[in-house]
Amino acid sequence: MGELEKEVGEKRLETPDKLFNKGFIGMTVINFVVYLVYYLLMVIIAVIAQDQLHATLGQAGLASGIYIIGTLFARLLMGKKLESYGRKAVLRYGSVFYLLTTVAYLYVPSIGILYVVRLLNGFGYGTVSTATNAIVTAYIPKSRNGEGINYYGLSTSLAAAIGPFIGMVLLNLTNFYFIIGFSIVLITITTIASFLFPVKNIVLSAEHRKLIASWSLESFIEKKVLFITFIAFLMGFAYSSVLAFLSSYAQIIHLVPASSFFFVVYALVITATRPLSGRIFDTYGENYVIYPSYICLAIGLLLLSFTTSNWMLLLSGAFIGLGYGTFMSNGQAICLKKCEGHQIGVALSTYFIGLDLGLGIGPYLLGELRRVMTFQEIYRIASLLPVVCVILYALFYQSKISLPKLQEIKGEK
Structure with missing residues (x-):
C-alpha cells in the first residue's frame, strides 16, 4: 500500500x-x-x-x-x-x-x-x-x-x-x-x-x-459508488428521452428549425456554468451542486412537455443542460471523493456503466410507452425521475464531510 x-x-x-x-x-x-x-x-x-x-x-x-x-x-x-x-x-x-x-x-x-x-x-x-x-x-x-x-x-x-x-x-x-x-x-x-x-x-x-x-463481483464493481451509480442510471434514463425523441417531438409540435439549436444552447449553458459548479463543489461540498442539478433537469423536462414556441424549447434546453450536464461531471467528482488510488479505475467504470445503462435502456422502455402515450406525457413521466433522485439522495446519501465540518476546518486553518 x-x-x-x-x-x-x-x-x-x-x-x-x-x-x-x-x-x-x-x-x-x-x-x-x-x-x-x-x-x-x-x-x-x-x-x-x-x-x-x-x-x-x-x-x-x-x-x-x-x-x-x-x-x-x-x-x-x-x-x-x-x-x-x-x-x-x-x-x-x-x-x-x-x-x-x-x-x-x-x-x-x-x-x-x-x-x-x-x-x-x-x-x-x-x-x-x-x-x-x-x-x-x-x-x-x-x-x-x-x-x-x-x-x-x-x-x-x-x-x-x-x-x-x-x-x-x-x-x-x-x-x-x-x-x-x-x-x-x-x-x-x-x-x-x-x-x-x-x-x-x-x-x-x-x-x-x-x-x-480474482473474478469476484468486487473486482468489477466498486461498492463505494453504487449509490451514486444508481442515481446516474435514473438521470441517464430521464435524459435519454431527449436524445431519443427530441427530433420526432419537434416535428409534431412544428419546431424543427429551433430544435437544431437545442444542443447548442445546452452546450453553451454548460460551458458558462461548469467552472462555477466545480468551485462550489470544492468549497461547499457536493450537495450544493447535486440538488440543483436534479431540480433543473426536472424543470427542463417538464417545460419541454409544455413547449409550444421556440423560446420555450430553447429554455428547456438550458435547464436540461444545467441539470444533466452538471450532474454528469459532479457525479464523477463524487466517485473521486469516495475512492483513491487503485480504486479509481473501477469506481469510474462502475459510474459510467450506470449512465450508459440509463441512456441505453431508456429509449426502448420509453419508446414502448409511446404506443399508449403522447410525447408530452412521456416527458412528464421522465421529469419525475429527477424528483425520485432528490428523495433517494436525501434519504440515503451521506457526504464524507459536511458543511459545518468544512467551516470548522477552514476556521482552524
Whole structure:
C-alpha cells in the first residue's frame, strides 16, 4: 500500500496547485475527440443502415444500440484490468483498436456485419474513454477535484453538442464514406497523441493484484459508488428521452428549425456554468451542486412537455443542460471523493456503466410507452425521475464531510 500511496502522491505533486497543466489539457483534448467521433457516428448510423443496407427501423435502431453493449463490456473488463494491464497500455492499444474498428466501417456489406463492427467499435470507444477518465485524475490537484472534473467534463459535453451537428451537416453535404474518412483522420491523430503522451502507471501492492486477478463481483464493481451509480442510471434514463425523441417531438409540435439549436444552447449553458459548479463543489461540498442539478433537469423536462414556441424549447434546453450536464461531471467528482488510488479505475467504470445503462435502456422502455402515450406525457413521466433522485439522495446519501465540518476546518486553518 505504501508504494501505491507514494506513486499517487508523486503524480499529485507534479502539479500541486496548477490545474491547466500539459497532462490535463492533453488528456482533455484526447477525450474530446474520442467522444466527438462517438456522437458523430451515433446520429448517422441509423440513417445509413436504412438507406444503404435497406434495414428496417427496428434493425437500424439495433445498429445504434448495440454500440452501447460493446461499451458496457469494455467498461466492465477495463475497469477491472486497467491498473494490472497499465493505464499506458490500455490507452495506447485501446486507441489502435478504436481506429481499426472505425476503418472497418468502410466494409459493411450487410446489416449483420454492421452489427459486428458497431459492437467492436463500441468496445474500442469504451476502452479508451475508461482509460482517459482514470488517467486525467492524476493531473488534477486533489484540492481542486470538483473544478478539474467539471472542466474535463466540458470535453464530453461539447462533443455531445458538436458531434451530432457535424454529423448531420456532413450527411447532408457529403456521403457515408467521407464521414468515415473524416472520423479515421481524427482518431489517427488521437492514436498518435496517445503514444506520445507520458502516462504513468500506478504501482499495485500484492493485495490489490490478487483482487484484480480474482473474478469476484468486487473486482468489477466498486461498492463505494453504487449509490451514486444508481442515481446516474435514473438521470441517464430521464435524459435519454431527449436524445431519443427530441427530433420526432419537434416535428409534431412544428419546431424543427429551433430544435437544431437545442444542443447548442445546452452546450453553451454548460460551458458558462461548469467552472462555477466545480468551485462550489470544492468549497461547499457536493450537495450544493447535486440538488440543483436534479431540480433543473426536472424543470427542463417538464417545460419541454409544455413547449409550444421556440423560446420555450430553447429554455428547456438550458435547464436540461444545467441539470444533466452538471450532474454528469459532479457525479464523477463524487466517485473521486469516495475512492483513491487503485480504486479509481473501477469506481469510474462502475459510474459510467450506470449512465450508459440509463441512456441505453431508456429509449426502448420509453419508446414502448409511446404506443399508449403522447410525447408530452412521456416527458412528464421522465421529469419525475429527477424528483425520485432528490428523495433517494436525501434519504440515503451521506457526504464524507459536511458543511459545518468544512467551516470548522477552514476556521482552524
